[in-house]
Amino acid sequence: MGAIQNTQIVLASRPVAEIDPDTAFRLQKVGLSDELGADEILVKVLYISLDPAMRGWMRDIRSYVPPVQINEVMRSADVAQVIKSNNKNFKVGDLLTGTLGWQSYAKFKPTKDTVKINVFPGVSPSTHLGMLGLTGLTAYFGLHEVGEIATRASANHTVVVSGAAGATGLVAAQICKHVYGCRVIGIAGSQDKCEYLTKEIGLDAALNYKSKTFFKDLCAVTPKYIDTFFDNTGGDILDACLRRIAFKGRIIVCGAISTYNDANPKGPAYYSALITQRARMEGFIVFDYAKKYGQAIQDMSQWIKEGKLQSKETITEGIENAPTALVRLFKGDNTGKMLIRVAEADPVAKL
């Protein structure tokens, strides 16, 4: 029995545009008693998920979750390991995911949000923040619920995914290509990422949006236009894909990372293509499908086992590096899921 030193990173100020990691966040070390109340557990955080959506949570606006408050621990999904338990459903050593934030320890009464990880042979616990976590579920539900991909897919169905080398995009692209057999074109921000997408992941084509010939290249690989556009970036890429949207095409608005740091983002100038092509643009939030998570994880696990989906992570060591890693996420420094490794899992965890 005693006190643990808990390293936390809190929101210090709300950035207007780009995040300055030194002024937006503040690291603090606080004592945390390991005495547990009824049903409480004490966990050690192993991995922190970094997501584009975090930029929105830092804003004081009407959204799908309340904003993170100033001086509040920055919100994130984490993988953690139970190191002390007063709860019959969680024992020491158990791994779980939950919204625990940017801190090295957490003490709490488990909620619906606290989900025990069923360890999967050959799959790292961190995968439960990526492909088998909200990241993968986001791709899954965006494609199935908004894009109705299961009924619309065919070998002639052209899918374009922006941010295709990013966490969610990479899952979405693989599902469309290797589960549904569509023609899949990935958009990414470097030649290396494009090669990864075609050579390692097997997409039909990959385009570097930073290329001067990007729009021409997009036209060349979408001779029959774009039936489904899974958009993670917004901005000029969204406009380019609106210009190429097919009759009755669908735009699944998953994210708009290109705009999140922009105090005055511009909208998609070519949105009137929605009229001329009778197209649909629809947003979604993964949380709405919580009742279907079980089936989704079962499907995704099966697809991983069958070798249809492969996981990719970019891992930064140390919680103190979370602010700079978040900034790098917006620069596109990651391939696949962006994670902070806070600590290693213990084979048998105890205090």
Next chain:
Amino acid sequence: MGAIQNTQIVLASRPVAEIDPDTAFRLQKVGLSDELGADEILVKVLYISLDPAMRGWMRDIRSYVPPVQINEVMRSADVAQVIKSNNKNFKVGDLLTGTLGWQSYAKFKPTKDTVKINVFPGVSPSTHLGMLGLTGLTAYFGLHEVGEIATRASANHTVVVSGAAGATGLVAAQICKHVYGCRVIGIAGSQDKCEYLTKEIGLDAALNYKSKTFFKDLCAVTPKYIDTFFDNTGGDILDACLRRIAFKGRIIVCGAISTYNDANPKGPAYYSALITQRARMEGFIVFDYAKKYGQAIQDMSQWIKEGKLQSKETITEGIENAPTALVRLFKGDNTGKMLIRVAEADPVAKL
């Protein structure tokens, strides 16, 4: 037997931004023989429909119809009267609608596009370009097919209609208010139009988008946000409504008149509200529902008879005034359907 002098207005050049009526169009008088080939009819144009969509037809871009060619008669829907017939389905005196363009006469073989008007007691033939024509059908199918209003409507369902005093908007607003009993807010461009919308049409509220307090006013009348937004204007009004869109709200993208004269229109900066509010934005073209026109016209006729829908027209006399009237349409000078009266119907028409 002889030649008729046919007054035509052709597209002379493609405007880049605002339409200059003197350079964009050219009036010409051409001889038209009244000799009819097999199945042909000769008609006198009575009314020409002016529509925001015409601005798009003047552009040389990929769209839902081919662009009007330079030196081609400007495309429009018209009401006309048969003055000579070689077709057993059309007799002299019959009224019809068709895509006959900006001209005073037309000679052609009737197609599927040539629809005989069933004269409706107390309803002007011009109504078949407005409420009982493509204008009304556009409102009808946008609301029913894209907005799924029949299943979504309730007394608590807040509908906002932009361009609510315009041709399509006025029909859409009336259907939502008087057929489905929704809370309906109209947006228009003058105090007079707003008074017309509340006092004559019976909407719950009407807002002048030119007012400095427009966004504040919109917030005040949408305390539970906007469930359905029927958008005819785009631009800042679309952005304002995106900011007020409700959870699972729908944006029916009918038109974007505010952008049609803009060489570099800006897009809706707040489109990311589609994500946070899980909202849908979808465009449509009335032509896609041609197979359902019959049922729609039957419904609309019934609603007119029941006094639920009232027709409103702004009529300009003389085909030579079509170019300036089109410019005025983009300035919002009309209330309800904008028409050119070319000629009066003859009680018994003959050459």
